[in-house]
Amino acid sequence: MEQAFIQSPLGVTKIEGNADGIASISVLNSNEKLTDLVPAILEDAVYQLNEYFEGKRQQFDLKLNPVGTDFQQRVWKALADIPYGKxxxxxxLSKTLGDVKAIRAVAAANGKNPLWIVVPCHRVIGSDGSLTGYAGGLHRKKWLLEHESPVKQQSLF
Known part of the structure; x- marks a missing residue:
């Protein structure tokens, strides 16, 4: 498994993958040494993530290979269908997956999503519109949702 550590606006991002696809993308709460030379197999992921952060990309086109249970895979697939900015x-999400009673299991699978941003778990919120739970921290979830918002809040000062 190849890996790279890159800088993003939200902290150091770790990308792991091989010829079978990208297995994980995560933001770290530590200052890992940044990768000097990105492995060729990860170059496209780095490029697309940088485009996303620059506001030039709304959808990812990467070969993905996350490890998870069948249920988790179903949830992650449903997450990938949530449009940018929505x-x-x-x-x-539970209703989309066909079982309103599975809300806690869906939330747990959402929290285990190994593909930060690319599988947009940050686009899932509480029924009341609150920014509930986010493995990367609520400050990052808020930043990502604001980054994707079609209406940009302008500063008055």
Whole structure:
């Protein structure tokens, strides 16, 4: 498994993958040494993530290979269908998957998403619109949703 550590606006991002695809992308709460030479197999992921942060990319086109249970894979696939700039509630996501009673299991699978940003778990919010739970920290979730918002808040000062 190849890996790279790159700088993003939200901290050091770790990317792991091989010829089978990208297995994980995560933001770290530590200052890992940045990668000097990105492995060729990860170059496209780095390029597309940089485009996303620059506001030039709304969809990713990467070969993905996350490891998870069948249920987790179903949830992650549903997450990938949430459009850029849109949000859904955990309840809506559970309904999409066909079982409103599975809301806690859906939330747990959402929290285990190994592909930060590319599989947009940050687009899932509470039914009341609150920014509930986010493995990367609520400050990052808020930043990502603002970054994707079609209406940019301008400073008055």
């Amino acid at each position: 949000t859904v509630s955990y309840l809506e």
